[in-house]
Amino acid sequence: MNSLPNLEDLNIFVQVAKRASFAAVAEQLGMSAAFISKRVRLLEQQMGVRLLHRTTRRVSLSEEGERVYQWAQQIFDTVQRMGDDISAQHREPVGQLRVASSLGLGRRFVAPALSELAERYPQLDIRLDVHDRLVDLIEEGVDLDVRVGNAIAAHLIAKPLARNRRVLCAAPEYLRRRGTPRQLAELSSHDCLVIKERDHPFGVWQLQGPQGEQSVRVTGGLSTNHGEVAHQWCLDGRGILLRSYWDVHDSLADGRLVQVLEDYHQAADIWAVYTSPLASSAKVRVAVEFLRQYFAERYSLPGAD
Structure with a gap:
């Protein structure tokens, strides 16, 4: 050499x-x-x-x-x-901040939040990547992953950003045509809109209910890796959807969707996740606090403490 x-x-x-x-x-x-x-x-x-x-x-x-x-x-x-x-010695965070998130959450909340963060801290060079899978923070060089779901590896640091849950819903037209399920097991005979989530197995809905956690395998003629696509299919009356409350609450509020099997839900809080070497990083610390405030001002789960 x-x-x-x-x-x-x-x-x-x-x-x-x-x-x-x-x-x-x-x-x-x-x-x-x-x-x-x-x-x-x-x-x-x-x-x-x-x-x-x-x-x-x-x-x-x-x-x-x-x-x-x-x-x-x-x-x-x-x-x-x-x-x-x-960076930790600076009052103002500097340098590149690589953020990952899921497709829907990234577009709906994380992207506009990071836009405001960049305006407030112009010395930050922010990159957002959205995925339909969990990222490996170390292998992929990601500083911060904003994710939905409570299954987080023990070696990662996770800071809560907002309480959230996934709920079951359908369009009134679908329920008139196919009937409203009264028991969890009935979902197997309905058209269900299956999303490839980052934190749960495909085609299996694991739900919390009156008798604890239960799982049901669901199928249907339509599936996708994009929550907004599934949401639109649900509005079109194509089936029953399990989706985060942050995504469907407007549709529930105006009656375009109706919640079904209300005793069942899937815990899916929103977290900021990073590795321990970044615990003292000013850019990560500032980003996490900014995101926490951003969610607090714009999203509230009914019944959350």
């Missing part, structure tokens, strides 16, 4: 190693897969070793690549901690 590796290329290599895909990293960074591959090849030439095994189907680390990856991880983790430590 004739010189120190280019840190930008080294970071690209680390991302490829994590994702095992040039295309995934290219999409993440807004670059072409050919450019990503070229930068890794330049790094290999500079270091004089092959870092990756490439086939038409997959990318994997070579023995030397594994060693470089481990060292690079330590380097970038140290740089991140340095930045967080310096």
Whole structure:
């Protein structure tokens, strides 16, 4: 190796190693897969070793690549901690803040909240990614995940933003046509609009009721990974929907939807989740407090303390 590796290329290599895909990293960074591959090849030439095994189907680390990856991880983790430590000394948060959320919650609440946060703290460089899956905060370099659902891994720090639950609802026209279910088991004979949630198995509704937690497997002719699509299908009378109260409360209030099986719900509070190394980060601390106030001013669950 004739010189120190280019840190930008080294970071690209680390991302490829994590994702095992040039295309995934290219999409993440807004670059072409050919450019990503070229930068890794330049790094290999500079270091004089092959870092990756490439086939038409997959990318994997070579023995030397594994060693470089481990060292690079330590380097970038140290740089991140340095930045967080310096940021913590500032009264004003600075630097990049990467936030993840689900599709519906991200659009409805998180995106406008971050827009206001950026206006208040212009030294923050905020990026929001929305997903229909839970993100790996460490592997994907996410600072803060705003998520719905109470199943949170023990190694993560979770701060409550708002009380929430998912409720069962349907359009009056659907209930006139198919009847109103009176018992949970009757859902299996109804058309149910199934959403691929980030925190629950697909096609199984786990609900809290008078007899504790119960599960029911549901099916229907329509399913999606986008809550707004399912909400519209429900308004169109296509089936019964299990959806967060924050998303359907307007439709319930104006009578376009009717809550069914009101004794049953799914706990789905809204949380700000981050890793312990970021606990002292000014940018994360400010973002969490801002989001907590934002939700408090704009969303209230009936019956919540």
